[in-house]
Amino acid sequence: xxxxxxxxxxxxxxxxxxxxxxxxxxxxxxxxxxxxxxxxxxxxxxxxxxxxxxxxxxxxxxxxxxxxxxxxxxxxxxxxxxxxxxxxxxxxxxxxxxxxxxxxxxxxxxxxxxxxxxxxxxxxxxxxxxxxxxxxxxxxxxxxxxxxxxxxxxxxxxxxxxxxxxxxxxxxxxxxxxxxxxxxxxxxxxxxxxxxxxxxxxxxxxxxxxxxxxxxxxxxxxxxxxxxxxxxxxxxxxxxxxxxxxxxxxxxxxxxxxxxxxxxxxxxxxxxxxxxxxxxxxxxxxxxxxxxxxxxxxxxxxxx
Numbered sequence: 402x403x404x405x406x407x408x409x410x411x412x413x414x415x416x417x418x419x420x421x422x423x424x425x426x427x428x429x430x431x432x433x434x435x436x437x438x439x440x441x442x443x444x445x446x447x448x449x450x451x452x453x454x455x456x457x458x459x460x461x462x463x464x465x466x467x468x469x470x471x472x473x474x475x476x477x478x479x480x481x482x483x484x485x486x487x488x489x490x491x492x493x494x495x496x497x498x499x500x501x502x503x504x505x506x507x508x509x510x511x512x513x514x515x516x517x518x519x520x521x522x523x524x525x526x527x528x529x530x531x532x533x534x535x536x537x538x539x540x541x542x543x544x545x546x547x548x549x550x551x552x553x554x555x556x557x558x559x560x561x562x563x564x565x566x567x568x569x570x571x572x573x574x575x576x577x578x579x580x581x582x583x584x585x586x587x588x589x590x591x592x593x594x595x596x597x598x599x600x601x602x603x604x605x606x607x608x609x610x611x612x613x614x615x616x617x618x619x620x621x622x623x624x625x626x627x628x629x630x631x632x633x634x635x636x637x638x639x640x641x642x643x644x645x646x647x648x649x650x651x652x653x654x655x656x657x658x659x660x661x662x663x664x665x666x667x668x669x670x671x672x673x674x675x676x677x678x679x680x681x682x683x684x685x686x687x688x689x690x691x692x693x694x695x696x697x698x699x700x701x702x703x704x705x
Contacts, residue, residue, distance in 0.1 A: 478585040480592040483553060484602050490679050491606060491655055498673035499681045500547065500666045501555030501587040504563060505531040509639075509663050510544050511571035512536060524563055531662035532638035540639040544663065545575040547670040548582070555587035555682070590686045597698045602656075602681075603627050609654035611645060611668060612636055612661040617691035625697050630654050636661035636668070646671045655679065660687035 440459040448454060454462075478486070483499060490497035502510075505528055512521035518536045522528070525535075533540055548554060556579075557564035572579060586592070593599040603622065607630040610618050615632040622629055631652035633645055645668055649657065657672050657680040659665040669680035689695045 475579065475584070477556065478553065478583065478589075480585075480589055480596055480598055483585050483589050484593055484598040486553065487602050487656070487679060487681065495679075496673040496677045497553070497679045498551045498669045499553040499555070499585075499589070500551045500669050501590065501682045501684055502548070502557065502568060502666070503587055503684070504557075505533065505663045506544060506666060507557070507564060507568045507571065509533050509535070509537070509540055510548075510575065511567050512541065513538070514541070514574050515567060515571050528663075532636070532641075532664045533662075534638075537639070540663070543639065543642075543667055545577065547667045548572070548575075549577055550670045550674055551666070552583060552673065554582045554584050555589050556582075556584050558586050558588060590682070590684050594686055594695065594698060600625070600627075600697055600699055603658075606655040607653060609633070609649060609652055609657040611649070611657060611659045612665070612687060614660055614687045614691050618658070618660070618687050621690045621697065636664055638662070639664045639667060642667045642671060646675055650676055656681065658683045658687070660684055 444454065444459055444462055457465075487497060487499065489495075505525060508516075508521045508525040508528060512518050512535050516524075521535055525531075528535060557568060560566060569579060590599075593602065604627065607628055608622065609631045610622075610629060611633045612618075613635045615634040619629040619632050631649075631654055633648050633652075636645060639662075642664055645661075645664075649672060655678070657669070657678060659668050659672075659680060660683050661668055665682045665684065669682050672678050672680040686695075690697060
């Protein structure tokens with residue numbers, strides 16, 4: 402990885418005192434230097450010899466560059482489109498799985514392939530809470546297969562090295578092209594809620610709630626007049642999936658809402674593939690609803 406304090410390749414600049422190079426520089430100067438190296442310095446290195454670009458900032462250059470690569474932009478589904486797809490599947494009684502890939506899923510998918518187990522553990526100390534103890538080759542393989550089978554895949558918004566910067570190389574390593582995926586953003590659960598689409602999606606459906614917060618979520622949804630026909634709790638990590646599916650098979654439901662860490666991806670896909678039902682990875686939104694950190698918003702009409 403390129404260092405934030407890499408020396409200039411231009412020998413004419415070697416003796417210039419750059420803020421932040423001195424030993425013991427404070428955080429602000431280090432940040433300024435890193436910000437420079439990550440942006441304006443990259444522009445400098447691309448300029449033809451003996452030229453300047455004084456009238457454009459790095460943001461201007463990026464904006465102009467984006468206009469040149471529009472043909473390479475990959476569209477993702479909006480929250481409205483995701484909601485419409487879920488409602489259509491429910492009305493037509495067709496299987497559908499909506500999964501979301503966050504940092505836990507990305508690290509599980511990439512460990513011991515794109516990054517070492519040690520680095521994955523360092524970046525993801527929360528992974529045991531999310532149901533994965535690394536190394537876990539079986540979980541990595543199962544996760545990749547679930548992504549292949551999922552109908553809608555939530556992708557991280559951020560291009561940070563730990564998110565999109567790690568996810569897409571990991572997908573490629575597993576032989577999964579992003580062009581074969583029907584993608585939305587991984588924050589679609591929050592977006593559906595904030596736009597009043599979640600209530601519309603749940604209204605009039607028999608709901609199965611899966612995860613450690615299922616009982617509390619059942620109380621919240623029931624208080625809003627929604628019908629919960631079953632709960633499955635707890636979920637004991639990624640190797641508990643088959644038990645969950647067997648239990649779900651004995652419950653009458655239309656739509657399963659799953660909040661179960663990394664296991665949610667496998668559970669959602671299996672519900673669609675094996676039970677022929679609709680599943681949605683609601684994630685930490687369940688925690689917020691149960692804790693009172695947010696409240697279920699009234700529904701709006703959805704076309705499509």
